Amino acid sequence: QYPGAASQYPGAAPQYPGAAPQYPGAAPQYPGAAPQYPGAASQYPGAAAGISTFSFCLNWFPLTFHSSWNIRFNAGLQIAEAVALVRSLPHWTLVDKLVMSTKSPDSKFIFGKGNFQSLTEILKGLPKITAVFVNVERLSPVTEKELEAAWGVTVLDRYKVVLCIFRYNARTREAKLQISLAELPLLRTRLKNDLAHLDQQGGGSRYIMGSGETFFEVQQRLLKEREKKIRNALEKLRKNRNLLRTQRRHREFPIISVMGYTNCGKTTLIKSLTGNADLQPRDQLFATLDVTAHGGLLPCRMPVIYMDTIGFLSQLPHDLIESFSATLEDVVHSDLLVHVRDISHPEADIQKSSVLSVLIKLNVPQKLLDTMIEVHNKIDLLENHENRDPAVVPVSALYGFGLEDLKRKVEAAVLRNTGRFIMNIKVDLESPQLNWLHKEASVQDMKVRPEDGTARVRVIITSAAYGRYMKLFST
């Protein structure tokens, strides 16, 4: 292992207080392992793994390599995304970056022999670096070990880097639990690696005193128990969320999910639409990790809820998608989807297809896909922006351009999707009609006519409710 790493075998001497974690936001150890140092990420599910240890990491100097096996992506742009990922982490400094061809992601070693040698030479010339980020989805454990042994520094893949960002940005218990769940595959791999190491010393397969279980079996069992605990806790939270969702439905607030590629401006847009000053857009990937609800009013003064969601990323590792798909459940259950796109981004089209493919994987109902509103954001960054597609709404969420048009389109779509419409109804003030409308529909406006004891009432009503109204009151 690289110098300074905490020993992870049971019974190993704990490190001295204040020792640097392995990498910022380091994954917690597997259950039962010796604690690294006081204050290290705690080991119960949902612990804010590593967040409290960030201050120990003064400088990190990752060197980013980029795999160019995936020709669908422009290598230069993809490395820009890799750099943005690294820059989303505080205390990390990028020293250098390099594009290099790699073998297919499934092969045992990622670099050819020649490439590997020249990389090793380059790294030798950079004595200050403490980590290398190889921008592939997952490195096989063998490759990772091999590279770390050859280079003497931490080697990270996209999975680990994204996990670090998630860990840093997670605020709610649910997000933290999801991260703990996404970390389990890493812990399993690490356990296997450690076991191989122990076996070399002749200790791995020994039985633990009187228990009838080997060290490996104990650790595996603990990991399984941990997974169960996390899943149970998540299930409880999910039930709670379902309850909240039913309550919202009961109050009949339509739900509009705002989603899109990471950093496209979802949070900024919701902030502009709702005037909610608490929202904090940041120029970072994965700034938002939790689905949060924000109340807003449509032009017809109907209250709606905008859901801010976690951003999408191309090639987001599957385990992470799986852990976070629970957070995206609200998207599936919403009344309308708004797909925000950073239209100034050079890879805007690839980002769009990556978002659409995730939505399909999430089993979003076809109706929601068909009625989705596509927003082209950040038009202020484009010179002479021209929009020819009537289905698209160009806006600048930051400067407030195009928002009125967007609100009108959102209103029309929400009314359509929820089977509501706006009506002017004449009511007799002596009859219970007005009371009934207040209860069963949303009264927007009322003009009383004292001369004949009636009022003109503007309501938003569902077609089912209007049917009942006609049955009760039509003469």
Ligand SMILES: Nc1nc2c(ncn2[C@@H]2O[C@H](COP(=O)(O)OP(=O)(O)OP(=O)(O)O)[C@@H](O)[C@H]2O)c(=O)[nH]1
């Ligand atoms: N120029 C310009 N910048 C914008 C606009 N909208 C958002 N931004 C900037 O884009 C960056 C990301 O904005 P966010 O609202 O945090 O984006 P997000 O989609 O919520 O990002 P994640 O939560 O990380 O997925 C911030 O620096 C914003 O100020 C826009 O219309 N014009």
Ligand SMILES: [Mg+2]
């Ligand atoms: Mg956001």
